[in-house]
Amino acid sequence: MAKLAQFKDFGKKIVCVGRNYREHAAELGNPVPSKPILFLKPTTAYISEGQAIKIPKGCTDLNHEVELGVVIGSRATNVQESEAMKYVGGYALGLDMTARDWQAEAKKNGHPWSLAKGFDTSCPISAFIEKDKIPNPENVDIWLKVNGETRQSGNTKDMIFSVAHLISYISQFFTLEPGDLLLTGTPAGVSKLKSGDIIQAGLGDVVNVQFTVQS
Ligand SMILES: O=C(O)/C=C/C(=O)CC(=O)C(=O)O
Ligand SMILES: [Mg+2]
Numbered sequence: 001m002a003k004l005a006q007f008k009d010f011g012k013k014i015v016c017v018g019r020n021y022r023e024h025a026a027e028l029g030n031p032v033p034s035k036p037i038l039f040l041k042p043t044t045a046y047i048s049e050g051q052a053i054k055i056p057k058g059c060t061d062l063n064h065e066v067e068l069g070v071v072i073g074s075r076a077t078n079v080q081e082s083e084a085m086k087y088v089g090g091y092a093l094g095l096d097m098t099a100r101d102w103q104a105e106a107k108k109n110g111h112p113w114s115l116a117k118g119f120d121t122s123c124p125i126s127a128f129i130e131k132d133k134i135p136n137p138e139n140v141d142i143w144l145k146v147n148g149e150t151r152q153s154g155n156t157k158d159m160i161f162s163v164a165h166l167i168s169y170i171s172q173f174f175t176l177e178p179g180d181l182l183l184t185g186t187p188a189g190v191s192k193l194k195s196g197d198i199i200q201a202g203l204g205d206v207v208n209v210q211f212t213v214q215s
Pocket of ligand 1: 017018019024026029065103186
């Protein structure tokens with residue numbers, strides 16, 4: 001395993017998991033998946049604290065999705081689930097910002113979600129979290145507030161597919177590399193944002209972040 005220090009500048013490809021919490025699948029009227037649903041965001045989607053989330057031009061329904069992010073520590077190709085946690089370099093809190101109106105249109109037409117999920121500023125991210133700060137990623141409180149009001153409050157124990165299963169599954173199809181970010185899906189409570197909203201989000205008492213929404 002490479003040294004952890006190199007992952008403090010994570011920022012490589014972003015692999016996202018959809019519908020990984022039953023209640024979130026239900027709130028959008030979707031069936032519970034029998035295998036992970038995956039999509040990608042470009043690296044240009046990343047922003048860190050101090051940078052604003054920009055509502056993309058023409059989007060009328062920008063939603064927040066708070067998610068546990070897993071930072072990949074070493075190259076993973078076709079790894080067994082029993083070995084998968086060795087490939088975790090650390091963690092981060094991530095927001096999978098979603099243009100829900102564009103996603104709905106794409107779903108209706110059978111088109112990809114790339115614009116709805118991959119626009120600039122669609123991946124606000126916390127600082128890197130050392131692996132030992134989250135000894136059990138399957139039991140972490142995850143929350144998000146908008147203007148001080150709680151909108152999402154969940155726990156990663158409710159994920160349908162575990163971190164180990166996700167790494168193993170994804171690595172059967174494409175290689176995960178050091179610095180890649182895996183966003184593991186959002187719990188229920190996604191909602192519409194407007195310009196000027198202030199988002200606060202956190203993983204238990206390990207990390208919290210704040211981002212402002214701008215038009
Ligand atoms: O299928 C939908 O309508 C929406 C799914 C998502 O946006 C999936 C996620 O990104 C998620 O569950 O975190
Ligand atoms: Mg998501």
